Amino acid sequence: MNAELLQRKRFIITLGLLTAVAALTVDLSLPAIPAMVEALDTTLSRGQQIVGIFMIGMASGQIPAGLLSDRLGRLPTLYVGMIIFAISATVAATAENMDVLLAARYVQGIGAASAIVLSRAIVRDVASGKDAARLMSLMTMIFTAAPVVAPSFGALLVAAWGWRAPFIVIALCGGIIMFGIRANIPETHVPNVDEHPARQLQSSFREFFSHRQSIFGLLLIILPPAGFMSIIAVSAALAVDIYGYSIQEYGLIFACAGISILIGSTANRWLVLRFDQLQLIGLGVGMIFAASAQLTIIAWLDTAPFWWLWSCVCMFMFTIAILMSNATVLALDPLPRIAGVASSILGTLQNIMAAAGALVGASIYDGTVRNTVIIMAVVGLITTCIFLLRPLIAPGDLVHHPDELARD
Numbered sequence: 114m115n116a117e118l119l120q121r122k123r124f125i126i127t128l129g130l131l132t133a134v135a136a137l138t139v140d141l142s143l144p145a146i147p148a149m150v151e152a153l154d155t156t157l158s159r160g161q162q163i164v165g166i167f168m169i170g171m172a173s174g175q176i177p178a179g180l181l182s183d184r185l186g187r188l189p190t191l192y193v194g195m196i197i198f199a200i201s202a203t204v205a206a207t208a209e210n211m212d213v214l215l216a217a218r219y220v221q222g223i224g225a226a227s228a229i230v231l232s233r234a235i236v237r238d239v240a241s242g243k244d245a246a247r248l249m250s251l252m253t254m255i256f257t258a259a260p261v262v263a264p265s266f267g268a269l270l271v272a273a274w275g276w277r278a279p280f281i282v283i284a285l286c287g288g289i290i291m292f293g294i295r296a297n298i299p300e301t302h303v304p305n306v307d308e309h310p311a312r313q314l315q316s317s318f319r320e321f322f323s324h325r326q327s328i329f330g331l332l333l334i335i336l337p338p339a340g341f342m343s344i345i346a347v348s349a350a351l352a353v354d355i356y357g358y359s360i361q362e363y364g365l366i367f368a369c370a371g372i373s374i375l376i377g378s379t380a381n382r383w384l385v386l387r388f389d390q391l392q393l394i395g396l397g398v399g400m401i402f403a404a405s406a407q408l409t410i411i412a413w414l415d416t417a418p419f420w421w422l423w424s425c426v427c428m429f430m431f432t433i434a435i436l437m438s439n440a441t442v443l444a445l446d447p448l449p450r451i452a453g454v455a456s457s458i459l460g461t462l463q464n465i466m467a468a469a470g471a472l473v474g475a476s477i478y479d480g481t482v483r484n485t486v487i488i489m490a491v492v493g494l495i496t497t498c499i500f501l502l503r504p505l506i507a508p509g510d511l512v513h514h515p516d517e518l519a520r521d
Contacts, residue, residue: 127297129252130290131191131232134198134225135171137286139164140263140367141270141279143349144360148276155211157350161475164346166215168468170222171229172461178227179234179457180314186304187231187238187453191294194227199287206280226464228290230457237445237452238301245446246385246393249438253378262371265364272361302453317454327455329507330444332499333394334437335462337401339470340489341370341433344426346471347478351485356419366423373427377434390439397436398500404428405493408486415483422486429489436496 142163150160174194182190198221205217236248270278308316321327344351352363384393404425411417411425441459448455470488477484499506 121297123293123297125248125251127290127293128232128235128248130293131228132252134228134286134290135167137263138167138202138221138225138283139345140371141267141283143264143345143367144268144271144364145276145279146349147353147360148271149214152276153209153211153214158475158478159211161346161350161478162215162472163218164342165468165472165475167218167222167225168342168464168471170219171226172222172464172468173219174223174226175230175457175460175464176314176454177457178230179453179455179460180310180317181453182227182231182234182302183317183451183453184304184306184310184313186300187235187302188294188298188300190227191231191298192291194224194231195287195291195294196224197221198224198228199284199291200224202280202284202287206277206284222464224287226457226460229464230453230460233441233445233456233459234452235298235301237449237456241446241449242390242442243385245442246390246439247382249442250378250382250385250434253374253381253434253438262368264367265361268360268364314454317451318458320451321448321455321458324447325507326447327444329499329503330440330442331459331462332506333398333440333496334444334459335466336492336496336499337429337433337436338463338467340405340492341426341430341470342467343470343474343488344485346474347485350478350480352419354480355482355485369423370427370430373431374434377431378438381435381438384435385439390443393435393439394443395500397432397439398497400428400432401436401493402497404432405490405497408490409494412483412487412490415481417482422482425486426489429493 146157146160146163149163150157153160178190178194181193201217201221201224205214205221208214208217232252236245236252240248266282267279270282305313307313348367349360349363352358352366353360358366381393384396388396407421407425408429411422444459445452445455470492474485474488477487
């Protein structure tokens with residue numbers, strides 16, 4: 114089953130769409146924020162919270178999704194999550210005040226959590242090592258389509274039909290993805306209900322944190338999302354308010370970040386055949402340092418030409434495709450039997466940090482360049498330090514279990 118699935122394009126595309134759920138939900142709604150703020154009579158800072166609240170919902174839903182998928186199977190958990198996603202997206206599209214909209218976005222995040230967690234878990238079910246890294250890269254290439262086209266498409270929807278249109282499209286996407294799951298994703302995990310859920314969760318956590326390699330991979334992937342989500346949350350204000358671009362031009366500017374991820378994932382797919390994962394992680398960290406060091410200078414100056422600032426952001430995003438894919442595989446490789454919970458641990462902490470980055474970024478935004486880039490600069494430098502401390506965190510050779518995969 115595993116070799117066949119790795120060659121099945123529809124299977125890979127559907128996994129890519131599952132990984133894109135969060136990016137699609139965030140990026141498609143970004144151009145609607147200014148009009149939404151005006152229509153619902155709220156502040157820009159509060160309107161920008163639709164990003165962070167959604168990420169908090171995703172963080173809340175991942176551990177339950179991972180545990181349920183290990184106990185009941187991947188497909189039942191996916192269906193329940195996507196139904197929750199589609200219904201709450203519909204509520205968000207019809208909301209008449211900001212409180213209802215934010216509550217719907219939180220529940221929407223809980224539903225989306227299953228897609229993010231289980232796309233990674235399914236990869237670990239069917240592949241490990243370089244095969245898993247290549248599959249992650251292919252999924253990232255598909256996922257990249259969201260930030261490339263979603264802001265521009267969202268801006269067109271807002272211009273033509275108002276701020277609710279992107280939220281309606283998000284709800285429709287939930288239904289389309291459910292159809293894709295039914296048609297293209299087989300069950301890849303043998304359910305395990307031998308233990309009480311609480312004991313199973315406890316033993317899964319204990320197993321995860323007993324592997325220093327998994328801890329090292331975890332530390333590498335939880336901080337970068339705080340950096341790029343802090344920029345995403347205020348990117349419309351950055352481009353429109355500070356630098357004077359139009360909302361249509363903003364969509365094209367934002368697409369450059371998505372194209373950077375696409376190029377990075379394409380490069381990673383080629384690089385994984387020639388270098389080991391630790392070397393590729395080192396490459397990614399080196400580039401994150403280069404981007405973050407420049408952003409630190411920009412924050413200190415509190416001014417910069419837009420091309421310089423955004424090229425640093427794009428370099429950071431290019432690196433994400435290399436660092437995140439390989440570090441995720443590194444963290445999951447020792448844990449084939451608890452891939453659902455392991456993926457949920459990664460995702461929960463990742464989304465907590467992403468939500469924190471988005472919320473703090475929105476709250477400290479004051480119309481200055483410094484406060485726009487400072488979070489991305491700091492988390493990039495901390496990520497570099499974590500990699501340099503690898504001999505203390507996870508000494509020795511990397512662990513792989515290539516023979517422990519899901520079976521028919």
